[in-house]
Amino acid sequence: MKRWLIAALVLLLGKLRPPRALPPGRPVREPDRRAENLTFLLLLCAMAAAAAFIAFYFANPDTQFLGATLGLAFVLLAAACLVAGKRVVPQIEGVKERPELEHPFEQDEVVAVIAEGGEGVSRKRFFLLAGGGAAGLMGAALLTPALSCGPEANRVLSRSPWNRGRLLVTELDEPIVAAGIVVGELVTAFPSGADKEDIASPVIVVRVRPDELDLPDDRRGWAPEGLIGYSKICTHAGCAVSEYRYPSYGPTAPGPAVVCPCHYSTFSVTEGGKRIFGPAGRALPQLPLAINGDGQLVADGDFSGRPGPGWWGVRK
Amino acid sequence: MIRRAVRFLDERLGTAPLLKKTLQYVFPDHWTFMLGEIALYAFVVLVATGIYLALFFEPSLAHVTYQGDYAPLRGHEMTKAFQSTLDLSFETKGGLLLRQTHHWAANVFVAAIVLHLLRILYTGASRKPRDLNVWIGTTLLALAVFEGYAGYSLPDDLLSGMGLAIGYSVLLSLPVVGAWLAVLVWGGQFPGKEVFEPRLFITHVFVIPIVMATLIAIHLAIIVRQKHTQFPGPGRTERNVVGSTLWPSYALRSTSLLLAVAGVLLLLGGLVQINPIWLYGPYHTYSATNGAQPDWYIGWLIGALRLMPPLEIHVFGYTLVPNPFFGGALFPLLVFGLLYSWPAIERRITGDHARHELLDRPRDVPWRTATISAFFSWVAVVFLAGSQDQVALHFHFSYVGLVWFFRVASVVVPLVVFFVTRRVAAELKETELHPLRLDR
Numbered sequence: 145m146k147r148w149l150i151a152a153l154v155l156l157l158g159k160l161r162p163p164r165a166l167p168p169g170r171p172v173r174e175p176d177r178r179a180e181n182l183t184f185l186l187l188l189c190a191m192a193a194a195a196a197f198i199a200f201y202f203a204n205p206d207t208q209f210l211g212a213t214l215g216l217a218f219v220l221l222a223a224a225c226l227v228a229g230k231r232v233v234p235q236i237e238g239v240k241e242r243p244e245l246e247h248p249f250e251q252d253e254v255v256a257v258i259a260e261g262g263e264g265v266s267r268k269r270f271f272l273l274a275g276g277g278a279a280g281l282m283g284a285a286l287l288t289p290a291l292s293c294g295p296e297a298n299r300v301l302s303r304s305p306w307n308r309g310r311l312l313v314t315e316l317d318e319p320i321v322a323a324g325i326v327v328g329e330l331v332t333a334f335p336s337g338a339d340k341e342d343i344a345s346p347v348i349v350v351r352v353r354p355d356e357l358d359l360p361d362d363r364r365g366w367a368p369e370g371l372i373g374y375s376k377i378c379t380h381a382g383c384a385v386s387e388y389r390y391p392s393y394g395p396t397a398p399g400p401a402v403v404c405p406c407h408y409s410t411f412s413v414t415e416g417g418k419r420i421f422g423p424a425g426r427a428l429p430q431l432p433l434a435i436n437g438d439g440q441l442v443a444d445g446d447f448s449g450r451p452g453p454g455w456w457g458v459r460k
Numbered sequence: 461m462i463r464r465a466v467r468f469l470d471e472r473l474g475t476a477p478l479l480k481k482t483l484q485y486v487f488p489d490h491w492t493f494m495l496g497e498i499a500l501y502a503f504v505v506l507v508a509t510g511i512y513l514a515l516f517f518e519p520s521l522a523h524v525t526y527q528g529d530y531a532p533l534r535g536h537e538m539t540k541a542f543q544s545t546l547d548l549s550f551e552t553k554g555g556l557l558l559r560q561t562h563h564w565a566a567n568v569f570v571a572a573i574v575l576h577l578l579r580i581l582y583t584g585a586s587r588k589p590r591d592l593n594v595w596i597g598t599t600l601l602a603l604a605v606f607e608g609y610a611g612y613s614l615p616d617d618l619l620s621g622m623g624l625a626i627g628y629s630v631l632l633s634l635p636v637v638g639a640w641l642a643v644l645v646w647g648g649q650f651p652g653k654e655v656f657e658p659r660l661f662i663t664h665v666f667v668i669p670i671v672m673a674t675l676i677a678i679h680l681a682i683i684v685r686q687k688h689t690q691f692p693g694p695g696r697t698e699r700n701v702v703g704s705t706l707w708p709s710y711a712l713r714s715t716s717l718l719l720a721v722a723g724v725l726l727l728l729g730g731l732v733q734i735n736p737i738w739l740y741g742p743y744h745t746y747s748a749t750n751g752a753q754p755d756w757y758i759g760w761l762i763g764a765l766r767l768m769p770p771l772e773i774h775v776f777g778y779t780l781v782p783n784p785f786f787g788g789a790l791f792p793l794l795v796f797g798l799l800y801s802w803p804a805i806e807r808r809i810t811g812d813h814a815r816h817e818l819l820d821r822p823r824d825v826p827w828r829t830a831t832i833s834a835f836f837s838w839v840a841v842v843f844l845a846g847s848q849d850q851v852a853l854h855f856h857f858s859y860v861g862l863v864w865f866f867r868v869a870s871v872v873v874p875l876v877v878f879f880v881t882r883r884v885a886a887e888l889k890e891t892e893l894h895p896l897r898l899d900r
Contacts, residue, residue: 243474250476254466257483261708286508289554293515 179231186224193217298457304446305338305345306431312349312373312441315340319440322371325351330388330402332376333441343452346376347431349441350388352400352414359416359430363448366432371441373431374417375451378404380424382453385411402428416448425454487710488690488703492579494717499572501721502565503676509562510665516552518544519614519661521654530738538616538742541657545615545737561729563755566608568725570757573601581802581832583819585689587812591803593686596679598799603672605757610664612735612755616657619735619752621743625650626765630788635780651745691819698817751849760839763846764791767867795839823888823895830882834874841870 197213200206262268294300312320312333325331331349334340354370366372378385383406390400390413400413401420409422417428429447436442450458470476487493520540526533528543529550548555577597580586586594609627613620628650631642645659646652687701696702704710728734740749754762764787773781798805806828807813822829845866852859888895 245474246471247474247476250480251463251466251470254476254480254483255463257480257707258462261483289512289558290515292553292555 173234176231179227183224183228183232186220186227190217190220190224193220297455298460301452301455301457302450302460303342303344304451305335305342306443306446308443308445309436310338310443311336311436312347312433312443319438320349321439322369322435322441323439325349325371327351327353327370328388328390330386333373335443343377343382344375344447346384347373348376348385348388348402349373349433350390350400350402350413356399356414358414363416363430363432366430366444368433368435371433371435372413373433373441373443374402374411374413374428375431375447377452378406378409378424379419379426379428379451379453380404380407380409380422383407385409385428426458483705483707485684485706486687486701486703487706487714488688488701490691492583493688495572495576495579497714497717498721499569499576500676500680501718502569502572502725503672504718505565505722505725506562506569507669507673509558509565510669512558513548513562514665516544516548516555517541517614517661519657520544521616521657533738533741536742539657541614541616542737542742545617549738557726557730559729560732560734561725563612563734564728564732565725566611567734567755567757568721570601570604570608570755573597573604574757577601577799578832578836582822582829583689583691584816584825584828585819586803587806587816588803589686589815590682590689593679593682594803595800596675596682598796600672600675600679601799602796603668603675607664607668607672608755608757610660610668614657614660614664615737616743617737618740618743618747618749619737619754621651621745622748622752623754623758625745626784626788628652629782630784633782633785634789635785638782638785651743687817689817689819691821696818698815701817751853753847753850759846760795760843761788761792761846763842763844763848763866764788766848767842767845767863767870769867791842798835823885826882826885826889829885830878833881834878837877838870838874841866841873845870 193213194217197210197217200209200213265271313336314320314331314333317336319336320331320333329350333347333349334345338345340346350372352367352370352372354367357367357370357372359366374385376384376386383404385402385404387403387405388400389403389410398412398420399415401410402413403410404422404424407423409424410420411424411428412418412420417430419425419427426449429449429451431447432444434442434444466476466479469479518540522540523537524540524543526536526538526543526546528534528547530546533546545559549559550556580590580594580597609623613624613627628642628646631645632638634641643649645656647655647659688703690696690701690703693702704713740752741747753759765784766787768783768787770783771786772779772783809827820828845863848859848862848866851857852862887893
């Protein structure tokens with residue numbers, strides 16, 4: 145503390161003292177008064193801005209006030225450093241030779257040192273192999289516990305909550321009355337009683353005119369009354385296929401289709417989920433639908449393929 | 461192969477001279493020089509196992525009802541932190557092994573640092589120019605103790621909750637500002653808001669480890685710059701360093717030490733149970749258990765808290781110093797303050813400002829050996845006082861009697877140790893007898 149006081153005193157008095165004489169022969173660098181004054185001013189303003197930040201923090205912690213004052217404090221301090229660096233202190237140009245990178249002599253020495261460390265050791269190759277083998281297996285052993293992080297992939301990815309007779313419900317767990325779905329509407333449905341966040345759960349259900357349908361032969365009867373269901377999870381990168389293109393403008397669009405808004409993979413609704421545009425590599429899995437005695441939608445089996453993005457065993 | 465690799469790097473980074481210096485770097489051979497290395501390698505094990513634990517641990521105080529594999533606790537209310545630690549222990553393959561290894565590694569880490577510190581102080585390695593590294597090393601010791609405390613406070617079991625209650629009370633007891641600090645740290649009154657657990661977690665897994673890793677790097681860089689000390693011997697002077705070169709023998713021996721430390725810690729972690737939180741159960745503010753013992757490196761603080769007479773300082777109706785301050789804050793501040801200032805104290809006493817590269821044997825400087833022994837015996841007596849409840853239980857001594865015994869011992873023992881050590885060291889110095897062997 146005492147030292148700081150003395151330092152401050154020296155700084156103050158320094159202004160009053162006559163400038164020290166420079167050694168003869170060196171050009172005297174005149175102080176740039178204006179730049180110095182500007183630096184002082186900027187420092188004072190930075191102080192004020194920082195103090196304002198503290199004041200706003202207690203008095204009115206509004207994001208705009210806080211950000212403006214603290215940001216301004218930094219910008220003012222940056223400006224002060226810039227002015228000081230460019231105008232207040234002398235600009236001294238330095239030239240330094242780049243060191244040679246290559247050391248041919250030392251390279252040989254290093255090789256010699258390494259070779260010296262193997263002197264009088266027989267079967268070096270054997271030691272290298274055995275040492276490498278031990279290191280490799282130790283590495284494998286150390287990585288093995290990472291398998292505890294989760295279950296085996298195929299077991300989890302192949303699960304599906306859908307089966308014959310499973311009721312389709314809305315987000316609010318209400319059964320879906322088949323007659324309530326009109327042409328042009330997209331309904332999101334889930335298997336009753338299952339986890340809605342499971343990516344094998346959500347399906348989209350739309351109604352098309354039965355004469356529009358062009359399903360593969362083995363899916364006849366999967367779309368009663370033109371009600372057709374697909375997995376809602378894009379087979380490209382797992383986003384929800386949430387856009388429905390219907391009615392379409394005949395001359396340019398090839399028919400009703402659902403679109404994933406992430407990378408615009410587009411799947412035909414009438415042709416069994418066939419990809420008609422975009423990067424997806426597989427069709428949307430179709431869910432066979434049926435209508436039960438109460439007129440509600442139920443699943444008539446599992447998906448036509450694995451829902452969600454692809455992996456090693458996706459077509460198994 | 462080797463030649464090509466050396467040339468490849470040299471042509472791009474100019475590393476051949478550095479590589480040569482590194483390969484020929486000299487390590488003096490003495491077994492006590494391994495203590496610091498053991499600490500370093502325990503740190504490596506701590507980081508590796510800690511990363512694994514962080515993949516499973518949930519730092520959350522959200523309440524859940526336990527339905528896991530450990531039957532005695534099924535149906536109990538607990539926090540996610542406690543539950544995920546149970547799951548990690550009982551349902552994760554290899555989880556308990558690495559959790560116990562992590563815990564053992566923490567205990568060994570602090571022990572190795574303390575022994576390393578003793579070696580440094582007893583042999584005069586703390587003198588100029590290494591006072592710098594004494595400060596860094598002492599900081600690392602303090603951080604290691606705090607880091608261990610933060611670590612075993614995370615699972616929210618009964619023991620960790622009791623430890624946090626004490627830590628909260630000590631922070632609260634700091635004169636004037638304590639209350640504000642404690643409430644800031646806990647986000648409210650103890651046991652605090654739910655946000656306390658993530659705060660403790662980020663402190664334990666990121667903030668402190670980053671600081672420690674940086675300080676370790678500086679600690680080692682200073683050693684490389686200053687080179688190791690060495691004991692006096694033929695051909696050894698204040699201006700050279702004699703020992704094995706890094707390549708090939710020392711590299712293999714040090715690798716062996718790393719593997720041995722990891723091996724022993726894994727053996728301990730697999731074979732010797734430590735911190736069985738399922739026996740302690742989840743923490744509640746209204747629960748505490750008798751005979752609870754923290755990790756050993758907290759023992760000296762427990763001891764100080766137990767030995768301190770019921771003194772509190774009041775000023776104008778305000779409580780300036782609540783009682784936990786003396787044992788929980790003042791005592792460690794005093795101990796660490798002495799450690800930090802030891803190089804300066806020694807310079808003041810001896811008037812010796814010279815650079816020292818050759819070590820003393822402990823007997824060579826009896827007053828120093830006696831002073832350090834007295835200091836550590838003082839801390840050790842207080843440390844032992846931390847286990848007086850166990851002593852009272854197992855040996856049927858009166859607890860009150862033990863408290864008075866340790867209070868007296870904490871004053872008498874250092875004095876006795878000082879004079880005995882000074883005498884023994886002087887005797888050994890004169891007779892040149894080996895303390896453990898009869899021949900000369």
